[in-house]
Amino acid sequence: MSTLLKPQVVLFDLYGTLIDIHTDERSRAVWQPLARFLRYQGLPADDQKLRHEFFSLMRQIRRASPERHPEWDGGVVFGTLLRALGYAGEAGFITEVAQLFRVLSMRRLGLFSDTLPLLQHLHGRYRMGLISDAQRCFLEPELAEVGLSQFFDHIVVSSDYGYRKPDPRLFAQALAAFEVPPDQAVFIGDNLLRDVSGAVAARIPAIWLARPGARTEQSSARPDLTISGLAELEGW
Incomplete structure (x- = not known):
């Protein structure tokens, strides 16, 4: 973590980063x-x-x-x-x-094994938020289902705005909610194209969660830090 200043606000992607999910809408x-x-x-x-x-x-x-x-x-x-x-x-x-x-x-809907330990470690030390490509009417009950609702001060959901990541306006919405400049936040997400490139476009330091075996999207965006698991952030 020495490559990043400790932020005031920690922002997360939700699905694929904190929540392990699989859906099949065509069946x-x-x-x-x-x-x-x-x-x-x-x-x-x-x-x-x-x-x-x-x-x-x-x-x-x-x-x-x-x-x-x-x-x-x-x-x-x-x-x-x-x-x-x-x-x-x-x-x-x-x-x-x-x-x-x-x-x-x-x-499938559940937590990755490293999700809860990190959030419990950061809770009370940092303000935390979510920026998620999702439907609010799905996200809120699913957060409650997996026991994460209490960790986040602000939640930015794409369905409220009509556009998705990597649109930097979603990231700007989160910064405005927390009233912090980009360099006082950090964003953590698993998708190089949507998460990292969106954060970079919004000038927010970006951490790419490259879980082993996960599909990698192509993007020219470069994260400030790459990790293979959330446990690597418990030194914060």
């Missing part, structure tokens, strides 16, 4: 029970058509967005799908359907 094991649930609610849902409309809508959103790295909004997407089936009720049900979709698509 019929997702869409068949989801469509059945909607039929229980009186909506004429067919699993194959629902699946097709979901991915078609996602493509339309990406094409229509003015952003270079567009993010979808679960409320908008599932609201559009449900209204096409004749739903005209409260937004809360739309969120519940989106969350059911997430639960059905989940194949």
Whole structure:
């Protein structure tokens, strides 16, 4: 850690860095029970058509967005799908359907073995935050599920803004929330393209978590430090 000054704020990516996750949104094991649930609610849902409309809508959103790295909004997407089936009720049900979709698509959700020891070590020593490409209606219950909610003072979620990492504006949102300049923060993430290049563009010192065996994205960005596990940061 001698290559980096000790920061005021430690910012983390979430999925792939702190949380070990795998989802499969294309499986019929997702869409068949989801469509059945909607039929229980009186909506004429067919699993194959629902699946097709979901991915078609996602493509339309990406094409229509003015952003270079567009993010979808679960409320908008599932609201559009449900209204096409004749739903005209409260937004809360739309969120519940989106969350059911997430639960059905989940194949693995848990902590890496080095996550909790590091967060417990840093907690109280530094202010900590998250910058995550995610849906807020997924992220918040999943943080609670794995027992991490209490560690973070501010959480920046891409679905709130309509753009994703590596857009440096997400990193700027975190700096503004903590009221610190870039050189008083450090960002830790596992994705060289999205995490490291985004932090570098925002002029935040970047630590690349290159876990053994993990897929490496191509990027010209250079991290200030490369580590193979979070335990290497427990000297802070």
